[in-house]
Amino acid sequence: MAEDRIRVVLAKLGLDGHDRGIKVVARMLRDAGMEVIYLGLRQTADTIVAAAEQEDADVIGLSMHNAGHLTLAPAMLGALRAADLDIPLVVGGIVPDDDAAGLEEAGVAAVLGPGATAEEVVATIRRVVRGE
Amino acid sequence: MSIRGAPVEELIRRAIAGDRRSTGRLLSLVEAGGTEAERVTELTPSPTGGAHIVGITGPPGSGKSTLVARLIGVASGAAPRPAVLAVDPSSPLTGGAILGDRVRMTGVDSGAFIRSMATRGHIGGLALAIPGAVRVLEAAGFDPVMIETVGVGQVEVDITAAADTTVVVVTPGMGDAVQASKAGLLEVADVFVVNKADRPGATGTRRDLELMLELSHVTGHEDADYRPPILMTNSLDGQGVVEVCEAIIDHRTYLESSGKLAERRHRRARFEVANRLQGRFDRSLADLLDSDPVRILLDQVAAGTVSPAAAARRLAQHLVPSEARAAGPQFS
Ligand code: B12
Ligand SMILES: Nc1nc2c(ncn2[C@@H]2O[C@H](COP(=O)(O)OP(=O)(O)OP(=O)(O)O)[C@@H](O)[C@H]2O)c(=O)[nH]1
Ligand SMILES: [Mg+2]
Secondary structure, three states: OOOOOEEEEEEEEEOOOHHHHHHHHHHHHOOOOOOOEEEEEEOOOHHHHHHHHHHHEEEEEEEEOOOOHHHHHHHHHHHHHHHHOOEEEEEEEOHOOOOOOHHHHHOOOOOEOOOOHHHHHHHHHHHOOOOO | OOOOOOOHHHHHHHHHHOHHHHHHHHHHHHHHHHHHHHHHHOOOOOOOOOEEEEEEOOOOOOOHHHHHHHHHHOEEEOOOOOEEEEEEEOOOOOOEEOHHHHHHHOOHHHHHHHEEEEEOOOOOOOOOHHHHHHHHHHOOOEEEEHHHHHHHOOOOOOOOHOEEEEEEEOOOOOOOHHHHHOOOOHHHOOOOOOOOOOOOHHHHHHHHHHHHHHHHHHHHOOOOOOOOEEEOOOOOOOOOOHHHHHHHHHHHHHHHHOOHHHHHHHHHHHHHHHHHHHHHHHHHHHHHHHHHHHHHHHHHHHOOOOOHHHHHHHHHHHHHHHHHHOOOOOOO
């Protein structure tokens, strides 16, 4: 029945206080039938890794708006690898196109920006969870 | 190595050895139901004496999660590590859920294990998988196991059947607290917490509760040798939380010394078995009602040629046989 219910951990790192986007995304995913473990603001790579383990997350979503993505997203990937967690990481928020390409090369599964529709967000999460 | 395909035995072995990911995975298997869930439950029998199972319940927004985070802070000084099962409602429309209890638990001791669970359509303030999840956490060595229910009103009191000690969290300005005492929630408390005691009206709420306890004393409703304490907390700064922790431990001591622990464990067993039976029954019933011959019968009821009572009478005899026939691994 609920065997395939996707569990998504959503978080923001550090002092970035832009939480409108992550709340919108949480609703989009819930309305698509997913279970969203909402961690909210002020998380660190370590708290996210711990939550992902305990919650058996299928995917981790980071929302980033403070121009820190080029250091924070790779650090998050590093923390996941260090913990031997093969959980895909998706990034959304304010990420310039050039940076997005770089992040995907570094191992971020997908990057979405302002204006992303519910369909896009949901389809991206589903695709990434399927490992595509 | 990938944890997804790992056999249940291996996951349990690793969980006992302290691997949190395996514990997390086992909890998902239990939640998903089916044969693997049954297997997990069979391989994680509740040890006698087991962990102290503490239910935290109360109206939406009363501060349950914030209090739980504080309790972890107090409990994690001791040897065994605490675990939390935090339940939030699933959307009845989509089945999805936003599980937000964890937001309030940021920054707690990293030795604690916190798992968010959606109700997945189950009513009563808990998720169906709670008893199985408790077993997994007990097997993995966590103690106490705290269960935060969804924000409940008055009737959803499953928690008392799942926990050894039930903490009911109320807040000032619950106005008609005495009114509420008529129905369920307040009667099930082993420990009362008036949280948000920093707000006006806290002593009034405390008085309401005291009055209510007096009344139940008079009507003989209450346990003669145990009286639930009423404690005031401010979970934002932690005031009063140590006292709550002590009251929880005192209650457990009382259960042990009075022999009531065995009674509660019996109630828990009954609850768990009843839940599983209910699941089986619901599936049998759904199968029966969806079958072709019954569709025709239902049309006759709709057309007024057969009465609903007569139809129900006729169908009742099918439920037990269909249950026996279908009792395959898909029922769990
Ligand atoms: C509203 C806003 C604020 C509000 C935030 C309110 C809140 N609680 O969220 C306030 C006024 C507080 C604010 C403050 C600041 N802001 Co501001 N803010 C904005 C603004 C105008 C809109 C952001 C927003 O809410 N959009 C609506 C949501 C729904 O869209 P979204 O977040 O993009 O999310 C969508 C997608 O990105 C995606 N998505 C987002 N997250 C995720 C996650 C996953 C997993 C997925 C799949 C998808 C996804 O899906 C969403 C739906 O489409 C943007 C400009 C802009 N046009 O984006 C600036 C902006 C983000 N802010 C900016 C700045 C600089 C600041 C301040 C530093 C300003 C200052 N000097 O004080 C402060 C910082 C505050 C802090 N502590 O972090 C800059 C950031 C620059 C950068 N990154 O390079 C921006 C881009 C403005 C600009 N052009 O300069 N801000
Ligand atoms: N003033 C005050 N606010 C508190 C106290 N405890 C919790 N809060 C606040 O009350 C709000 C709700 O707290 P939660 O811990 O999320 O409440 P909850 O009972 O878990 O809520 P649900 O799980 O949604 O039912 C938050 O904004 C808390 O910060 C307290 O002792 N005093
Ligand atoms: Mg809560």
